[in-house]
Amino acid sequence: MSSLKIQNICKSYESLSILKNINIEIESGDFLVLVGPSGCGKSTLLNMIAGLDEISSGDIVIDEAVVNRFHPSERDIAMVFQSYALYPNMTVRDNIAFGMKIRKVPKDQQDKAVAEVADMLQIAHLLNRKPGHLSGGQRQRVAMGRALVRDPKIFLFDEPLSNLDAKLRVDMRTEIKKLHQRLQATIVYVTHDQIEAMTLATKIAVMKDGVLQQLGAPRDIYYEPANTFVATFMGSPSMNLVSARIASNDGQLYAQVNSGSGQYALPIAQKLAPRLTPYIGENVTLGIRPEDIVEKDDTTRLSETVVEVSCRVEVVEPTGPDTIAVVQFNDQEVSARCKAVSAVESNTTAEFAINMSHVHFFDSTTQARI
Known part of the structure; x- marks a missing residue:
């Protein structure tokens, strides 16, 4: 897994400033959660890390390499979207293996990787089904499986649990936590749910109006909030x-x-x-x-x-x-x-x-x- 540095990142659309001088650094194996209210710029920042959105100024550095001009396919990043983004006409097996087929990975390696990931996510019995016959939680596991077989440098999660009901969110949150502990993967995770942030993260970045309010361990964010916004945003009921x-x-x-x-x-x-x-x-x-x-x-x-x-x-x-x-x-x-x-x-x-x-x-x- 890899380290990630976000250095002096700014994003603007003409006169509209979306991100303002963001500086974040995480080590290999860290679980960084970007948290904040809707419209604070956290998903925009995630897309810039992935290469799906252009950077106005600043640098994205992965393992000491500046990747600003790298195509998304060259960054070795796997992304799990809020909408799951599964192919409805493909089976679970084919959805998970799709990226490997594009990269022309040998068939025996594809089968081995799919089997390992399916066993890890407990979806082996679903491999021959299509997404339309799966529950929300099962679809999310398939989307995660498609990312996991990549064995990328960094995993990006864009509000992956927002479409699930309350109980399933808790269950999937636990599964993601176990997954991180097992893989020691470097993860950047976007959510507006402060409970998800507190329970999953090794580091939390609290954002508001495109400005980084505080970066730190969950305990530091909760017990030593940098300002009144962080103090009231983290905690339920709020401070x-x-x-x-x-x-x-x-x-x-x-x-x-x-x-x-x-x-x-x-x-x-x-x-x-x-x-x-x-x-x-x-x-x-x-x-x-x-x-x-x-x-x-x-x-x-x-x-x-x-x-x-x-x-x-x-x-x-x-x-x-x-x-x-x-x-x-x-x-x-x-x-x-x-x-x-x-x-x-x-x-x-x-x-x-x-x-x-x-x-x-x-x-x-x-x-x-x-």
């Missing part, structure tokens, strides 16, 4: 953002917020104090993950600096493994993640606990992480 004012009293910093039941001075953990000292007396944006707001009697899930607050509960949403409570805090709605069997009820006031050791602070003007 709560509330306005706060930094204050100091006897060396202890506080985040002052308003609530329907009064004003709270939330003590800031000492490990966060050095970064916030320059903001004393100024307004900032306080970010709190839903899992860091729990019921008062469930503080065993929290640690270190815990603050108790009283909030009115607007909506309770049982999800099975836990319960999401939408509550009024700082004169706005925020989400709290409660126990599966929760005593919290809608249209009542309840006591909650906030883990101030895990909160995030962002500059109110730039929206960048403090």
Whole structure:
């Protein structure tokens, strides 16, 4: 497998700028997920890596070779499309072997490769069927099989699971994860689903409006978001953002917020104090993950600096493994993640606990992480 460098890539159509100075580097065997809302440029970037779209400026480098002017067939890349792109008049066997036939691979090698891939993807019993007789998940496996027999330098996946139902998406996500672990392949994967990104990636590139917002390991993206966009895009429910004012009293910093039941001075953990000292007396944006707001009697899930607050509960949403409570805090709605069997009820006031050791602070003007 191969390394990939995306260096200062820009893409524009006349006066319309699609991608703006994108820089991404991954090593051999990495699983890079490009994630972001529709229209952010992630599929355009994938097509430029594949050679299906021209680069306005910058370089695509595969194994230290600049491939900007290479034809797609010369880049040794296999792509799995959202639409599967299977030939309806061909059997599964012929669909998988089609690329090898074009390259005039000997028949015995074709048969061996098809058999190995079909066994790996558990579709050996489907080899004589045509795509019209397959389910969505089976078609996706065939599309993946056609890519796998290539043994390419890099695999590209363009939202491959978006046409599947919820359960099948989870099943196929697991299969792709197993496949990567088995092959140690270099993969670039496009999705707008942040759960897919978190579960599959070794590295995530979060994009917005053609600009790379943050590149890092899933844990870094989730626990150390670069700005408010990344903070709210990654996570379900998304991070709560509330306005706060930094204050100091006897060396202890506080985040002052308003609530329907009064004003709270939330003590800031000492490990966060050095970064916030320059903001004393100024307004900032306080970010709190839903899992860091729990019921008062469930503080065993929290640690270190815990603050108790009283909030009115607007909506309770049982999800099975836990319960999401939408509550009024700082004169706005925020989400709290409660126990599966929760005593919290809608249209009542309840006591909650906030883990101030895990909160995030962002500059109110730039929206960048403090």
